[in-house]
Amino acid sequence: MFYTDGKLQFPVRVDTPNPVFARALQQAIGGVEGEIRVAMQYMFQAFGARGPAKYRDMLLNTATEELGHIEMLATAVALNLEKAPLSLQESVSADPVSGAVLNGMDFRHLLSTGLAALPSDANGVPFDASHVYASGNIAADMYANVTAESSGRVLAVRLYNMTDDPGMKEMLSFLIARDTMHQQQWLAAIEELGGPAALPIPDSFPQDREQREFSYVYLGHMTDGSIPEGRWTSGPSLDGRGTFRGEVSKPLGGKPSLAPARPDAGAQAGQTSKSGMTGIIGAVEGAVERNV
Numbered sequence: 001m002f003y004t005d006g007k008l009q010f011p012v013r014v015d016t017p018n019p020v021f022a023r024a025l026q027q028a029i030g031g032v033e034g035e036i037r038v039a040m041q042y043m044f045q046a047f048g049a050r051g052p053a054k055y056r057d058m059l060l061n062t063a064t065e066e067l068g069h070i071e072m073l074a075t076a077v078a079l080n081l082e083k084a085p086l087s088l089q090e091s092v093s094a095d096p097v098s099g100a101v102l103n104g105m106d107f108r109h110l111l112s113t114g115l116a117a118l119p120s121d122a123n124g125v126p127f128d129a130s131h132v133y134a135s136g137n138i139a140a141d142m143y144a145n146v147t148a149e150s151s152g153r154v155l156a157v158r159l160y161n162m163t164d165d166p167g168m169k170e171m172l173s174f175l176i177a178r179d180t181m182h183q184q185q186w187l188a189a190i191e192e193l194g195g196p197a198a199l200p201i202p203d204s205f206p207q208d209r210e211q212r213e214f215s216y217v218y219l220g221h222m223t224d225g226s227i228p229e230g231r232w233t234s235g236p237s238l239d240g241r242g243t244f245r246g247e248v249s250k251p252l253g254g255k256p257s258l259a260p261a262r263p264d265a266g267a268q269a270g271q272t273s274k275s276g277m278t279g280i281i282g283a284v285e286g287a288v289e290r291n292v
Helices: 019-030 035-047 053-080 088-094 100-104 138-162 166-192 274-291
Strands: 217-220 243-248
Touching (some): 019 035, 019 053, 019 138, 035 138, 053 166
């Protein structure tokens, strides 16, 4: 069960409504870096969590907080739209540049919601959960969560720098602070799970079943044979189970050879037999030679 007292987690005020900034705020609601994404991610990680209950509880608490952040941002969008022009004529009378405000707005804020937020990003693309990661492996999920909070904090900082409105800066500074804490709590969980020693994920798969000669080698694919020198090309691996080295990648397999197309697969007649393919290849090679 979920409960609400109807109050915002942090005050939301807009001193100077800006409908264009309302559109920008949509990215923090329904973008891939946004609050719907992390709320759903933590929620579904919690729903499928196995093992110590404290991890499930932590995820559920944080998911619930993120729902509150969606409410804050939706409120901010609505407040920024309160003085938005409702017609082109209104925009012209208020602004010497015809349609300047309207052209920067998301028209669905006018046409679909009556000056309210949408579950979509800044381009009006609806949130579709394609970036919700819940693997059932607590360590993998914690690393995914650090990434989610990092990209979310980057977005919040960009929004903070985009506005001069004191109320919006205050709200965003709160969200930035919460992103800081959430990054730290996921990292703390990773440390509790073993830190780098918990790698590779999943640590339940025996490494002696890997082809260990490839486990800690950095493969370079540059045509000049160069290897970018870094922490990942020399020295002990971060899990303490190997030593990094760099090598130029070489093909270990041959060219793939597929069976002819099935007669009922909708392919060309020449694709349904090896002899037909040989004829096609010969014709192509002859055409190339003639053109040369």
